[in-house]
Amino acid sequence: MFATGCGVPPRAEALPSPPPLAFSLPGARMTVGTFSVRGLRRLMPPTGWRAVASVALLALAGCGGGDTVDEFRPQRLLVLGDETSLITDGTSAYPAFLEDGETPHPMAGQIIPAGLKYSVNALDPVAPAPEQVDNPPTGPIDCLRNRIWIQIVADEYNFGFDECNSDPAGTPQRGVIYATVGARVADIADQVTAHRATSSFTPTDLVTVFVGQHDILDVYAGVTAASQCRYETRDDLGSAARTARSLGEALARQINAIARSGDGGRVLFVTVPNQGATPFARQEPTEFNRRECLQELTDAFNAGLRTDVVEDGRQIGLLAIDGQVEQILDNNDRYGFDNANVTDATCKPEAVLPNCTTDTLKYAASNDDYLWADDLHFGPELHDLLGDLVVSRIRNLPF
Numbered sequence: 001m002f003a004t005g006c007g008v009p010p011r012a013e014a015l016p017s018p019p020p021l022a023f024s025l026p027g028a029r030m031t032v033g034t035f036s037v038r039g040l041r042r043l044m045p046p047t048g049w050r051a052v053a054s055v056a057l058l059a060l061a062g063c064g065g066g067d068t069v070d071e072f073r074p075q076r077l078l079v080l081g082d083e084t085s086l087i088t089d090g091t092s093a094y095p096a097f098l099e100d101g102e103t104p105h106p107m108a109g110q111i112i113p114a115g116l117k118y119s120v121n122a123l124d125p126v127a128p129a130p131e132q133v134d135n136p137p138t139g140p141i142d143c144l145r146n147r148i149w150i151q152i153v154a155d156e157y158n159f160g161f162d163e164c165n166s167d168p169a170g171t172p173q174r175g176v177i178y179a180t181v182g183a184r185v186a187d188i189a190d191q192v193t194a195h196r197a198t199s200s201f202t203p204t205d206l207v208t209v210f211v212g213q214h215d216i217l218d219v220y221a222g223v224t225a226a227s228q229c230r231y232e233t234r235d236d237l238g239s240a241a242r243t244a245r246s247l248g249e250a251l252a253r254q255i256n257a258i259a260r261s262g263d264g265g266r267v268l269f270v271t272v273p274n275q276g277a278t279p280f281a282r283q284e285p286t287e288f289n290r291r292e293c294l295q296e297l298t299d300a301f302n303a304g305l306r307t308d309v310v311e312d313g314r315q316i317g318l319l320a321i322d323g324q325v326e327q328i329l330d331n332n333d334r335y336g337f338d339n340a341n342v343t344d345a346t347c348k349p350e351a352v353l354p355n356c357t358t359d360t361l362k363y364a365a366s367n368d369d370y371l372w373a374d375d376l377h378f379g380p381e382l383h384d385l386l387g388d389l390v391v392s393r394i395r396n397l398p399f
Contacts, residue, residue, distance in 0.1 A: 070398070071395055071396075072266065072394060072395075072397060072398075073157065073204075074157055074205060074206035074266065074394075075174065075202075075204040075205070076159075076174050076175070076176065076202075076204065076205045076206070077150070077153060077154050077157070077159050077174065077175040077176070077205075077206050077208070078176050078178065078195060078201075078205055078206070078207045078208070078265065079150050079175065079176065079177045079178060079179050079208050080178050080179060080188055080191045080192070080208065080209045080210075080211070081179040081183060081188075081208070081209060081210040081211040082179060082180065082181065082182060082183040082184075082210070082211050082213065082214060083118040083179065083180075083181045083182065083183075083353075083354075083377070084118065084148070084149075084179075084210055084213070084377065084378060085148070085149070085150050085177070085179040085208065085210050086117070086118060086177060086179045086180070086181060087115060087117055087143065087148070087150075087151075087161055087163035087164050087177060088112045088113065088114055088115065088116040088117075088163065088354060089114055089162070089163045089177075090111065090112070090113060090114030090115075091111070092111070092112050092181070093108075093109050093110060093111055093112065094107040094108055094109065094110050094111075094112055095108065095181075096108045096109070098352060099376070105352070106350075106352065107352075107355070112354065113141070114163060115141050115163060115164050116141060116143075116354035116355070117143070117146070117148045117354055118181075118353045118354045118373070119146065119148055119353070119354075119356070119373045119377060119378055119379060119380060119383060120146055120346060120347065120356050120357065120358060120361070120373050120379055120380055121141050121143070121146060121354065121355075121356060121357045121358070122142045122143075122145035122146040122357070123140065123141060123142065123357050123358050123359055124140040124141065124142040125142070141357070143163075143164035144164060144166055146358070146380045146383075147380075147383065147384075147387065148378075148383045148387075149378075149383045149384075149386040149387035149390065150175070150177070150208065150387070151164070151387070152383070152384065152386075152387025152388060152390075152391065153206075153208070153387055153390050153391055153394075154173075154175040156391045156394075157174075159173060159174045159175040160173035160174070160175055161173050161175040161176075161177055163177060176195070178191035178192075178194050178195055179191070179210075182214055183211055183214065184211065184214050184215045184218070185211060185212060185215050185247050185248075185250050185251045185254070186250075187211075188209065188211060188251065188254045189254060192254070192257075192258060192261075196261075200261070200263070201258060201261045201263065201264060201265030202263050202264075202265065203263050203264055203265075203266065204266075205265040205266060206265070206266055206268065206394065207258055207265040207266065207267045207268070208267075208268050208269075208270070208390070209251070209254075209255055209258075209267060209268070209269040209270070210269070210270040211251065212247065212248065212251060212272040212301050212302075212305070213272055213275065213376065215244070215247045215301065216244055216247075216272060216275050216294070216297050216298055216301055217275065217376075219240050219243050219244050219247070219297055220240070220275070220290075220293065220294055220297055222240065223240050223290075223293055225288065226288040226292070226293060228240040228241070228293075229241055229292070229293035229294075229296045229297055230296065231244075231245075231296040231297070231299050231300040231303075234303070234307070237300060240293075240297060241296055241297060241300040242300070244297040244298075244300040244301040244304070245300040245301065245303060245304035246304060247301055247304065248300070248301040248302060248303065248304025248305035248306075248308070249304040249305070249307075249308045250304075251269075251304075251305050252304065252305050252306075252307075252308035252309035253308065255267050255269050255309050255316060256308075256309060256310050256316070259310070259315040259316050264315050266315055266316075266317075266397075267315065267316045267317070268316075268317045268318075268319060268390060268393065268394060268397075269305070269309065269316070269317075269318060269319075270318075270319050270321050270386070270390070271302045271305065271306070271318070271319070271320045271321055271322045272298055272301055272302060272322060273298070273321055273322050273325040273326075274294070274295050274298050274299075274322055274325065274326055274329075275294040275295070275297065275298045276290075276291035276292060276293070276294035276295035276296075276298065277291070277295070277325065277326070277329050278294075278372065278375060278376055279343060279344055279345045279372050279374070279375040279376075280375035280376050281294050282343055298322065302320075302322060306318065306320075313397055313398055314397075314398055317393060317394070317397045319386075319389055319390055319393050321385075321386055321389065324385060324386075324389065325371075325382065325385075328342065328371065328385075329342050329371075337369070337370075337371065341369050341370050341371060342370075342371050342372075344362075344370065344372070345362075345370065345372045345373060345374045345375055345379075346361050346362060346369070346370035346372065346373060346379055347360060347361060347362070347373050347374050348360050348361065348362055352374075353373060353374050353377055356373055356374070368380055368381050369381075
């Protein structure tokens with residue numbers, strides 16, 4: 001049993017996003033103060049700042065005389081979503097076009113090497129220097145470095161992924177990636193079907209769901225006026241915001257179904273960060289406030305998701321990463337980023353993801369100096385933040 005109420009009412013529609021290191025629990029919010037995540041990670045051992053973040057949740061569990069949480073220890077990690085949660089497996093080809101759908105991909109039709117991530121890939125520091133490291137990276141990639149968020153979660157439970165298997169014997173790993181490049185909400189059903197083809201959801205499965213960015217961008221592509229993006233409340237919103245909200249509601253239904261399926265998987269879902277704060281949004285035309293439009297579409301999507309999902313804390317848990325990213329962007333100096341680091345991408349334009357490596361960064365930048373890898377995708381720092389927050393969240397949920 002987990003005490004979560006503490007006399008705090010449930011989250012109302014369109015409440016502001018949580019403050020830094022705020023964790024959403026059914027009927028309550030708890031916050032660890034504003035401090036530098038990056039600074040703590042440099043000063044503490046790997047689990048140090050996670051432990052600090054966990055203190056707030058454990059304190060919350062104690063208020064009102066609740067029982068202590070029995071820590072959930074998953075036996076499998078099942079990953080649903082888009083390329084933010086993907087490690088390439090060496091079987092797929094580069095698409096015909098880049099993300100804009102118009103520019104031909106420079107490697108169209110060629111097989112994407114295994115072990116790449118849609119972020120900044122680390123080159124093996126002890127291997128011979130390659131002749132070419134960008135399109136595609138021909139140098140040896142060390143997929144165990146510059147971990148993406150699902151690797152951080154998997155490492156917490158001594159899991160791995162076949163796409164990046166450190167076991168010399170090649171033993172199949174207990175992390176399974178169903179995420180696909182460019183996935184939308186509608187694709188989650190196919191990913192669930194792919195899992196059910198060989199297995200079922202069990203109470204010892206941790207299922208992560210992180211999707212919605214491409215849905216929001218699809219809706220945004222059809223916007224011609226700011227009024228279409230208006231999002232005030234569930235009943236006061238423009239046509240584009242209404243579509244975005246309905247997509248969030250559709251994802252909520254998928255998440256609820258996973259938790260109810262079979263014996264029920266334990267689902268941890270992640271909200272979509274503000275798409276108006278990406279480098280992509282900052283480059284958009286300004287005939288109206290397109291950044292605000294993207295933010296309102298993101299808010300509408302997340303509101304539909306959060307309102308309709310059955311967030312009971314027993315089978316379904318939430319991590320509101322949108323609030324965490326917003327705090328870093330609004331207070332970047334506190335987190336050790338200068339203004340360029342939160343508004344620009346670190347990868348050179350010609351190093352199209354997933355081909356960006358530590359040798360293809362702008363201005364010889366360190367990959368931990370920038371939030372964004374390219375105009376839309378997380379760099380290693382945001383993956384670190386998300387992975388560590390997810391681990392702390394799972395530790396304190398009554399799964």
